[in-house]
Amino acid sequence: METTKTQHIEKLASWKFSFKNIGCITNGEIDAKPLTILCGKNNTGKTWVMYGLYGFLNIGVSNLVLPQTQSMSKELIEKGNLEFNVIDWIKENFAAIKKDFNKNAAKMLSDVFNTNDKDIFSHSSFDWLIEENELIDHVYSKELTVSLVVGTGKKEIVLISKGPGSSIIQMTLLDTSFPRLENFINMALSQLLKIEHDSNPSFLIPAERNGLHLFFNELSSRRTALLHHASKEQFDLSSLLNDVLKSKYSAPIANYIDWLNEIRTNRKNKNSDFHHAAEELKKVISGKYTVDPEGQIYFSTYKRGASASKKIELHLSSSTVKSLFGLWFYLxxxxxxGDILMIDEPELNLHPKNQRVIARFIAKLVNAGLRVIVSTHSDYFVKEINSLMMLHNANSTQIENRNAIMKKQGISLDSMLNPNDVAAYVFDNSSVKEMVKSAEGINANTFDEVINSINEDNDEIYYSLIDIDSSEDEKDE
Structure with missing residues (x-):
């Protein structure tokens, strides 16, 4: 069997999660794959779970208290150096480590959804399902180098390191007056246990992106807070700090707004990993984006025949152009x-033809090394994913026919999807269930039921009216 080359780049020891009492969801479990698809009716909890995953991957673990870190801190202060076997430490404390992670993840929900309502998540859980051997293998293979440097003289205070393929962690303390050593050790160990690249863990493109692309300057919570307080006759510093530091949006929305407000700086970044994908996305919009030094976004159409190319501000462009800007800039x-990309409704504002195109495009991103999680209402999107999986499964006797079909339909080899790299979940009746995969792909009953129903209703209306017309014609005769 011919297969596409897929890069498997893992950041977590396990991609399995279980959750309870989140939004309208009583319980559910997800085992995320390189491509994970969340489906279901409106108001069934898809965004809640996606935001929960985002929070687990992105929200810091500053409150984590791992076993024995207090004694580690004390010994490091006394001796200046500490060396210990992290694998033995995991074996001795696995249950406690897992409990601390999941306890912190439950607290994370209030932060990611930005609510002061203490009751809304009081009975919620968001657990990381991981086995001891998975965590040990993961930690053993990783490299860790974390140091704290302070002052203009760049004085190094503490250094924690572990080589790849080693079980030994070495700690060095150069200034015993450092006041938060235990917290620093907790941070370093949690980084070793969980996320490999904390600086860039996951990126979420929200369903609200069209409006955010147009009004991100005005929506900046910090900007709004400053203007609000500046207009007051009496200035309250504590109130200002509270408003500036605490966003009024959920974390994915607030972070996306902040990201948009940084595009004037980030536009200078050169990225070769997915430049080819960004270039391909231009074909969907039939033009290109530019960002000027002030952060103003423009769209330019391609020249067509005698018609000259036109450059317009983003708000004058089509909804499709607005919708895809964030994805293009990110790529x-x-x-x-190895990065994690989350897209809420990738089909937003797209014609069914382009919904198929974007499904193929996302398949290429997965095969190129991105881990992608999408929430979708599009039957076209899911059916195209099914086609890409069926093409991958062609056996040796079917290759010639498969290649002919792909050429006819304009499907490239790097769009084919290994079914083992795809997972799909349906949200319904307050629960989350994995959708069954067959030789034809994902059995998307949540869409099929509606399609069958509308076809039956359409037939009933049509034939009822035809029967009435026929009866009237017979009376006239």
Whole structure:
């Protein structure tokens, strides 16, 4: 069997999660693959779970208290150096480590959804399902180098390191007056246990992106807070700091707004990993984006025949052009191999033809080394994913026919998807269930039921009216 070359770049020891009492969801479990698809009716909890995953991957673990870190801190202060076997430490404390991670993940929900309502997540959980051997293998293979440097003289205070393929962690303390050593050790160990690249863990493109692309300057919570307080006759510093530091949006929305407000700087970044993908996206919009030094976004159409190319501000462009800007900029200036991309409704504002195109495009991103999680209402999107999986499964006797079909339909080899790299989940009746995969792909009953129903209703209306017309014609005769 011929297969496409897929880069598997893992950042977590396990991609399995279970959750309870989140939004309208009573319980559910997800085992995320390189491409994970969330489907279901409106108001069934898809965004809640996607935001929960985002929070687990992105929200810091500053409150984490791992076993024995207090004694590690004490010994490091006394001796200046500490060396210990992290694999033995995991074996001795696995249950406690897992409990601490999941306890912190439950607290994370209030932060990611930015709510002060203490009751809304009081009975919620968002657990990382991981086995001891998975965590040990993951930690053993990783490299860790974390140091704290302070002052203009760049004085190094503490250094924590571990080589790849080693079980030994070495800690060095150069200034015993450092006041938060235990917290620093917790941070370093949690980084070793969980996320490999904390600086760039995952990127979420929200369903609200069209409006955010147009009004991100006005929507900046910090800007709004400053203007609000500046207009007051009496200035309250504590109130200002509270408003500036705390966003009024959920974390994915607030972070996306902040990201948009940084595009004037990030536009200078050169990114070779996914430049080719960003270039391909231009074919969908039939033009190109530019960002000027002030952060103003423009769209330019391609020259067509005698018609000259036109450059317009983004707000004058089509909804499709607006919708895809964030994805293009991310791929052109930020995405790296192994990164995690989340897209809420990738089909937003796209004609069914382009919904198929974007499904193929996302398949290429997965095969190129991105891990992608999408939430979708599009039957076209899912059916195209099914086609790409069926093409991958062609056996040796079917290759010639497969290649002919792909050439006819304009499907490239790097769009084919290994079914083992795809997982799909349906949200319904307050629960989350994995959608069954067959030789034809994902069995998307959530869409099929509606399609069958509308066809039956259409037939009933049509034939009822035809029967009435026929009866009237017979009376006239």
């Amino acid at each position: 052109e200036h930020q995405a790296k191999l």
